[in-house]
Amino acid sequence: MKKTHLTETRFSNLELSDSIIKGLNDAGFINCTPIQDKSLPLSLRGKDVAGQAQTGTGKTATFLLATFQHLINDESEKIKNPRAIILAPTRELAIQIHKDALLMSQYLNLKFALIYGGTDYQKQLDKIKTNVDIIIGTPGRIIDFYRQGAFTLDNIQVTVMDEADRMFDLGFIKDIRFLLRRMPPPENRLNLLFSATLSYKVTELAYEHMNNPVLIRIETEEVTSKAINQQAFCPANEQKIPLLLGLLNHYQPLRSIVFVNTKRSAETLDDYLQANGYKTALLSGDVPQDKRQRLLNDFQENRVNLLIATDVAARGLHIADVSHVFNYDLPQDVEDYVHRIGRTARFGASGEAISFVCEEYAYSMPDIEDFIGEKIPMQQITPELLMADVVKPERRLPRERVMPHSKRPPREHKPRSPQRTTTPASEPESPQ
Incomplete structure (x- = not known):
């Protein structure tokens, strides 16, 4: 890795448990990226964060690590699940977040449910009815299962909204608000939001459903443009x-x-x-x-x-x-x-x-x-x-995709x- 894209801050210097650090070391993660360096010290102490960072900058690890540590810190004897929910706009992103979560939590006793539309309906329904700690998925099917009474949102301690700008693009914001309003109040949970742009709509969502979040912006030139050689042709x-x-x-x-x-x-x-x-x-x-x-x-x-x-x-x-x-x-x-x-x-x-x-x-x-x-x-x-x-x-x-000549305008x-x-x-x- 090029050091220009990493900071001097090491994960081992943050308030992360030894079991999390061991998983990070196994995965080859030693130093923080800029978004991790600025967000984790706040979120690990229970402070809400709304972060602007482009894709590929390590934001997934940022919210996963904060989520894991927050759940580990809860030593109450009567833990009821699920305790965390991570919302993503697309099934591909949900699948990737789940994959990263399994990688980084290999030494933790956490159970995950991956929930998204398009396939495996009964399998996912059966899974979410078990004693899972963290739900990762897209809003539509999560709401479907919630309305069936498959799980409760009463005990959510961590809420993550990833790619919030994309949530608006795809028309998911009503679904997001439906879920957020059925969770404990914002001051009773850790709330993390990440977006490529902290537009007016996104910041409005953050202030409405988060507890005085700190806005963190990682400028584009810090994270991607210098590493990508861009060129164009005019054919x-x-x-x-x-x-x-x-x-x-x-x-x-x-x-x-x-x-x-x-x-x-x-x-x-x-x-x-x-x-x-x-x-x-x-x-x-x-x-x-x-x-x-x-x-x-x-x-x-x-x-x-x-x-x-x-x-x-x-x-x-x-x-x-x-x-x-x-x-x-x-x-x-x-x-x-x-x-x-x-x-x-x-x-x-x-x-x-x-x-x-x-x-x-x-x-x-x-x-x-x-x-x-x-x-x-x-x-x-x-x-x-x-x-x-x-x-x-x-x-x-296939020819049938082409409009018949007689019907063409x-x-x-x-x-x-x-x-x-x-x-x-x-x-x-x-x-x-």
């Missing part, structure tokens, strides 16, 4: 696939993610990459949960080294050693750019973020540069970067590029 639409294939051949990345804006674009790109010899996994919003987990496991365990993803995968995925992120389509939301490139250069490593400023999404670049506060260097597209002999895929997308007769003719634009998919 014509018909150059995008040859350029991506040429860059993959040039860089030979061990593990990379290619982000696109629509499911249609993802499927087309997947066809081309497979036809040209790449083993790929495609992650989009309508992939069933069981298959999503298989795809992510294949990617994490190097059975597949190229993941094609829509923004459903832009947050909450802690996958080590992603060396390159390609924005095949520029995101239309500036914050999604930061979350996408945050898939690389995690926990002090370095990484490459390469963006295509194409005809369709070029308008996003000025807003992205304003948001990150810097210009992204533009690179020249040289002939050697364009793959000359691109193999066209034999498989085509009339359009102006303007010259169009080959890419737009063969791959009609589709609506961006829902992040859910």
Whole structure:
């Protein structure tokens, strides 16, 4: 790890129990990141924290360690469970938090329930009815089980809201408030909130449902931008696939993610990459949960080294050693750019973020540069970067997805590029 992304503060110098420190040492965590350094001394003493930090900066460990220590400190003889609840906006993030929790609590006597929609309904219901200490999950299914009387919120001692800005984006705030209002008062529990931005909405939520939280902001330049080499190319639409294939051949990345804006674009790109010899996994919003987990496991365990993803995968995925992120389509939301490139250069490593400023999404670049506060260097597209002999895929997308010619609305007769003719634009998919 690069020391520029760690502080001099060691976990062993904080008010953490020996059993927690032992788990951290086993996991290779010795020094704190900036968000851990500023948050943990407060939260370990029972002070509420609302923290702003980008993904990949160690915020998951920040709230898990504070939660574990708070529960350990409770020496009352009549402990009733569950005692802590950790809310996440997406199932992928909930799954990753659960995985990190198991890693860091291996020497603790804590039981977890992982709760999210899409699969394993009865299995999760049975689990939450057992004597679990900590619930980790997404709001919708947690509320479903709560209304069935599967568990009580009367004894919650720690509440965590992760990626609160995303909770607003996905329309979960009413669900969050439903749960918070059924817990003990804010002054009777430890409350932790983390968000990429402490916007007005997020801080309003914090002050409404937390006990005088300390606001902690970790600026972007402290945590990610210096570790990620950002660059961009301006291809014509018909150059995008040859350029991506040429860059993959040039860089030979061990593990990379290619982000696109629509499911249609993802499927087309997947066809081309497979036809040209790449083993790929495609992650989009309508992939069933069981298959999503298989795809992510294949990617994490190097059975597949190229993941094609829509923004459903832009947050909450802690996958080590992603060396390159390609924005095949520029995101239309500036914050999604930061979350996408945050898939690389995690926990002090370095990484490459390469963006295509194409005809369709070029308008996003000025807003992205304003948001990150810097210009992204533009690179020249040289002939050697364009793959000359691109193999066209034999498989085509199902014809029924294309509107019949007789029903298509009339359009102006303007010259169009080959890419737009063969791959009609589709609506961006829902992040859910």
